[in-house]
Amino acid sequence: MKKIIKVPNIGDLSEVEVIELMVKIGDTIKIDQSLLVVESEKVSMEIPSSHNGVVREIKVKVGDKISKDSQILILEEKENTINIQSPPEELNNFSKINSLPLSLEDSINIHASPSVRKFAREMGVDLKKITLRTGPKNRILKEDVKNYILKNKKISSENMKKKECLFSDFSKFGNIEFQPLSHITKISGQNLYRTWTTIPHVTQFDEADVTELEKFRKNSNNISESDTKLTILSFIIKSVVYILKKYPKFNSSLDSSGENLILKKYYHIGFAVDTKYGLMVPVIKNADQKTITQISQEIINLSKKARKNMLNLSNIQGSTFTISSLGGIGGTAFTPIINSPEVAILGVSKIVLKPVWDNTKFIPRMMLPLSLSYDHRVIDGAMSANFSKSLSNILSDIRKIIL
Structure with missing residues (x-):
């Protein structure tokens, strides 16, 4: 059975631009898996799937403007798949990410979240040059950008000085352990930082x-x-x-x-x-x-x-x-x-x-x-x-x- 997947309730946002497609025809996807990334003037947001199935047709492309109830893609639901339609309002604002505008060329060729793109731009890194990509489906993670900077001495010292060395190779001083921040913690942290620096x-x-x-x-x-x-x-x-x-x-x-x-x-x-x-x-x-x-x-x-x-x-x-x-x-x-x-x-x-x-x-x-x-x-x-x-x-x- 085929199912049309539409844009759920995304709050008061409308006519937001598609900046990245995260699936392709033939992919098998699950409920809540991200399908695409959209961006307004202030925020970016990943749109999740409300159903399981196989992608048979994609209704949007990078650069399109979409709103609530716009068609995203057509799924062929598998047999014995539980069809759970998440209430539209369950797309909550904790998935919003502050971002800078991206070019269509970057959006098409690079698989990375808006926060990773923003971090790379701030550090002066060209994402196309990063070959070691450890995320799902060859996506670039922030750790990949950091590792690229640590191994590649061509990153300008000026950019590093501007960021005052946001991170360091602490392993040279002793044993360390990486513990990823939760999605909500990362988003709330960005909001708190912006608020603290803009409000007296x-x-x-x-x-x-x-x-x-x-x-x-x-x-x-x-x-x-x-x-x-x-x-x-x-x-x-x-x-x-x-x-x-x-x-x-x-x-x-x-x-x-x-x-x-x-x-x-x-x-x-x-x-x-x-x-x-x-x-x-x-x-x-x-x-x-x-x-x-x-x-x-x-x-x-x-x-x-x-x-x-x-x-x-x-x-x-x-x-x-x-x-x-x-x-x-x-x-x-x-x-x-x-x-x-x-x-x-x-x-x-x-x-x-x-x-x-x-x-x-x-x-x-x-x-x-x-x-x-x-x-x-x-x-x-x-x-x-x-x-x-x-x-x-x-x-x-x-x-x-x-x-």
């Missing part, structure tokens, strides 16, 4: 007295008949949304010109989840319209999906403000990196029992460290301090939200 970060440190909040939370969990346990993060999210309405600049983004501020009237809160695949940031949509119990349940559900690498585009897009919580691990403070195009991010550390002076004596109080990083182009120090102070006040007495 400032971090405001504070702490909130959550003694009464913790008593209320634990007591609520003890008497509740629901299976959903309230988490401290759910209270923080609810409090943050309340403060964002008072300080709308924190719920905004700069436009592409950098001259206008886009104030968002919706409140989608991202929260960082540490997984074996790397750091993921699922998003709780319309958090202002949900109860603390609903937010807690959504945190649990999205965290489970993240740890199973089952998040889709709808789970990770659209955040207006992000919270990075290390409370379950420890630490006293840190500088979280803004999740661009947002303009601020809240870091939360581990609650610590501290002696606090009440004008007559020291009393034990549970203090929650807060680290608020913000884009200094949009937010000044006074506004940040007021935001942080207001958040601390709300967390010290959550009943203030209803006033």
Whole structure:
């Protein structure tokens, strides 16, 4: 039986250019195997197959413009092959790779991912000259580029100086082991680097007295008949949304010109989840319209999906403000990196029992460290301090939200 493979949902991208075909007629492919690479002005993306089978006809060529539902190729499905149509939204944005424009000639003759091409260009390496290609189907890997540079002394010293020797032959000093970064770790690393180097970060440190909040939370969990346990993060999210309405600049983004501020009237809160695949940031949509119990349940559900690498585009897009919580691990403070195009991010550390002076004596109080990083182009120090102070006040007495 023949099956037409189409472009799935690729977010808000349309009319993206095909820069590389990764299969040919006669190839046997599997579900989720990459078929081609497309590129827009800002990102490149590998499009995976939704079915198993043998390639009988390819409907696109390098240089074509494609969008959602454009035909890619025709497969002849094998007998006894399970036909699994992945939901379109499961093509998630963790496959996006920053890239520079490529020539059609390079795309046709060289099999290498956009990140490898970018690395080679930065190092002044002509991929056509690399004969040792260790990737699947003779693809060039970043390690192949590095090995070529180490063995070929013709690489200009100027390029090496510009990159300040990004890597070295550490094996001459002792035993080493190569451990490839996960795909998500590599992509998030690129995004974090770009954000850190393009946004003027400032971090405001504070702490909130959550003694009464913790008593209320634990007591609520003890008497509740629901299976959903309230988490401290759910209270923080609810409090943050309340403060964002008072300080709308924190719920905004700069436009592409950098001259206008886009104030968002919706409140989608991202929260960082540490997984074996790397750091993921699922998003709780319309958090202002949900109860603390609903937010807690959504945190649990999205965290489970993240740890199973089952998040889709709808789970990770659209955040207006992000919270990075290390409370379950420890630490006293840190500088979280803004999740661009947002303009601020809240870091939360581990609650610590501290002696606090009440004008007559020291009393034990549970203090929650807060680290608020913000884009200094949009937010000044006074506004940040007021935001942080207001958040601390709300967390010290959550009943203030209803006033």
